[in-house]
Amino acid sequence: MAQILLMVGTQKGAFMISSDERRTTWEVRGPLLKGWSVFDIALDQRGTPAMYAGVGHFVYGPAVHISHDLGKTWQQVEDAPKYESTHKLSNVWCIEPGRSNEPGVLYAGVDEAGIFVSRDSGLHWEELPGLSNHPTRDEWSPGAGGLCCHSILLDPRDINRMWVGISAVGVFRTDDAGKTWMSSNDGLEIVCAGETHKDIGTCVHHMVIDPRNPDRLFQQNHRGLFRSLNGGDTWERIENGIPNNFGFPMVMLPNDSATLYIVPQESDEFRFAADGRLTVYRTTNGGNSWHPLRNGLPFNAYVGVLRQAMAADSCDEPGVYFGTTGGQIFYSRDGGGKWEAMSCALPRINSVRVAVIE
Amino acid sequence: MKATTPVSIPMLLGNATSGAREVTVSGATLQECLDDLFVQYPMLRSHVYEERGQLRRHVLILFNDQNTRWLETLNVPIKPGDRITIMQAVSGG
Numbered sequence: 001m002a003q004i005l006l007m008v009g010t011q012k013g014a015f016m017i018s019s020d021e022r023r024t025t026w027e028v029r030g031p032l033l034k035g036w037s038v039f040d041i042a043l044d045q046r047g048t049p050a051m052y053a054g055v056g057h058f059v060y061g062p063a064v065h066i067s068h069d070l071g072k073t074w075q076q077v078e079d080a081p082k083y084e085s086t087h088k089l090s091n092v093w094c095i096e097p098g099r100s101n102e103p104g105v106l107y108a109g110v111d112e113a114g115i116f117v118s119r120d121s122g123l124h125w126e127e128l129p130g131l132s133n134h135p136t137r138d139e140w141s142p143g144a145g146g147l148c149c150h151s152i153l154l155d156p157r158d159i160n161r162m163w164v165g166i167s168a169v170g171v172f173r174t175d176d177a178g179k180t181w182m183s184s185n186d187g188l189e190i191v192c193a194g195e196t197h198k199d200i201g202t203c204v205h206h207m208v209i210d211p212r213n214p215d216r217l218f219q220q221n222h223r224g225l226f227r228s229l230n231g232g233d234t235w236e237r238i239e240n241g242i243p244n245n246f247g248f249p250m251v252m253l254p255n256d257s258a259t260l261y262i263v264p265q266e267s268d269e270f271r272f273a274a275d276g277r278l279t280v281y282r283t284t285n286g287g288n289s290w291h292p293l294r295n296g297l298p299f300n301a302y303v304g305v306l307r308q309a310m311a312a313d314s315c316d317e318p319g320v321y322f323g324t325t326g327g328q329i330f331y332s333r334d335g336g337g338k339w340e341a342m343s344c345a346l347p348r349i350n351s352v353r354v355a356v357i358e
Numbered sequence: 359m360k361a362t363t364p365v366s367i368p369m370l371l372g373n374a375t376s377g378a379r380e381v382t383v384s385g386a387t388l389q390e391c392l393d394d395l396f397v398q399y400p401m402l403r404s405h406v407y408e409e410r411g412q413l414r415r416h417v418l419i420l421f422n423d424q425n426t427r428w429l430e431t432l433n434v435p436i437k438p439g440d441r442i443t444i445m446q447a448v449s450g451g
Contacts, residue, residue: 035370059416059446060370060405076373076401083409 002358004313005070007051008323009038009351014053016071017342021356023319023333028344032071036063037091040308041071043355044097044106044121052122054092054108062092064108066122070357079124081108081116087132088112094308096152102159109149113140113166115178128178131164136183139194143168143203143222144268150307151207155214155231163217163232165204168192171219173232184232189223205248206307210257218287220250220262220307227287238287244274249310253318253335258286261293261312261320261336263305272302272325280322282336296339297330308351315356323349361436363391366443367402374401383442388421389432391442406444418447 006017013031036055098105114132151165172181188202203222210216224245278301303324310322329342385391420443
C-alpha cells in the first residue's frame with residue numbers, strides 16, 4: 001500500500017507526517033533539524049529518493065540539508081548556495097528538483113533574491129547571476145517576507161525556459177537556461193514601481209504552472225488572483241467569487257489542471273482569515289470562478305496560511321493539506337468537501353509538501 | 359608544542375560537527391585555534407561569519423570569559439586551561 005508523506009517545514013524544525021493511502025490515521029515524526037526555521041522541503045523522486053531542506057536561522061544564517069532516508073537523518077551541504085558578489089544570502093526559500101531529463105539538477109530560490117543551480121544532486125551549488133544581477137536589480141525592494149525568490153517554475157517541454165517569482169518585484173522568465181531574464185509582469189498591478197523600471201514592482205506571492213500546458217500559469221498576488229495563458233507574456237484577473245483578493249498559497253491538483261485552491265486573507269494589513277472564518281476557495285474551471293469550502297474548518301481562526309504551506313496529493317480522491325501560522329494542519333480527503341484537523345500543534349508552519357511513495 | 363584547546367559548540371550547529379558539542383583545536387594563538395576550527399569543520403564558518411567575513415551579528419565567540427569582539431587582536435597566546443565558546447548572543451526576550 002502506498003504511503004502518503006507530508007513534509008512540513010516550521011519555524012523551529014521539520015516534521016514528517018505519514019499515513020497509508022486511506023489517510024485516516026497519521027504518525028507525526030519530529031522535530032527534525034530542530035531549532036532551524038525550515039522554509040521548504042523537497043522530495044526528489046526521479047531516482048533513489050532524496051529529500052532537500054532549505055533552512056535558515058536568525059543567528060546562524062542559511063543552510064541546505066540532504067536526507068537519503070526520507071527525513072530520518074540529515075547531512076548539511078558543505079558547498080551550499082553562497083553569493084560571491086556583494087549580495088547577502090539570508091535564507092533558502094524554495095528548492096525545486098529539475099526536469100525528468102536533467103537528472104541530478106536542482107534549483108534553489110533565495111533571499112536576497114536570486115536563483116542557484118546544483119548539477120550533482122545538491123552537493124554543490126552555483127549562482128545563475130543573470131537574475132541576481134538583473135538590469136533592474138538596483139530598484140528591487142523587499143516585501144514583508146524579505147527580498148525572496150520563492151517560486152521557481154520549470155517548463156517541462158523546454159529545458160531552457162523557467163519562471164521565478166520575487167516578492168515585491170515580480171515575475172521573470174528565462175528562455176536561455178537562466179543566462180538572461182525578462183520581466184513578465186504585463187497585466188499585473190504595480191505595488192511599488194521602480195524609479196526607472198516601470199515593469200517591476202508587482203508582488204507575486206505564489207505561482208503554479210499547468211504541467212500539461214505550461215503556457216498556463218497562475219498566481220496569488222498581493223493585489224489579486226491572476227492567470228496567464230501565454231507563458232507569462234500577459235496576465236489577466238481571475239477573481240470571480242473571491243471576497244478578499246489578498247492571500248498567499250495556491251495549489252493545483254496534480255491530476256486535474258482545472259482545479260486549484262487558495263486561502264484568501266482579509267487584507268495585507270491583517271493577514272488572517274476574514275472574521276476568523278478560515279475558508280479555502282476552489283476553482284474547478286481553471287480560475288473562471290471560485291467557490292468557498294469550509295465544511296469542518298473552525299470559526300474564530302485568526303491565523304494565516306503562508307505561501308508554501310499548502311499542497312495536494314495525486315490520489316484518486318485528492319488530498320488537500322494546509323498548515324497555518326498557528327501551527328495547525330487541516331486536510332481534506334475528498335478534494336475539499338470536508339476538512340479535518342490533524343492531531344498536532346506545531347510551531348508556525350512555513351511549508352507543506354506531500355508525496356505519494358509507492 | 360602547540361596546545362590543544364577545547365571549543366564549545368551550540369547544539370544548533372551540531373550538524374556541522376557530526377553532532378559534537380565540544381571539539382578540540384590546535385594553535386599557539388587564538389587566531390590559529392579559530393583557523394584550525396574552520397579547517398576541521400568548514401561548515402561552521404558560514405554560520406559564524408557572514409559571506410564577507412564579518413562575525414555574524416548575533417554570534418558570540420568567547421575566549422574564556424572575554425567577548426572576542428572587543429579584543430584588539432586575536433593573536434593572543436594560548437595557555438593550558440583556555441577555552442573557546444561559540445554561542446548565540448541573547449539580546450532581548
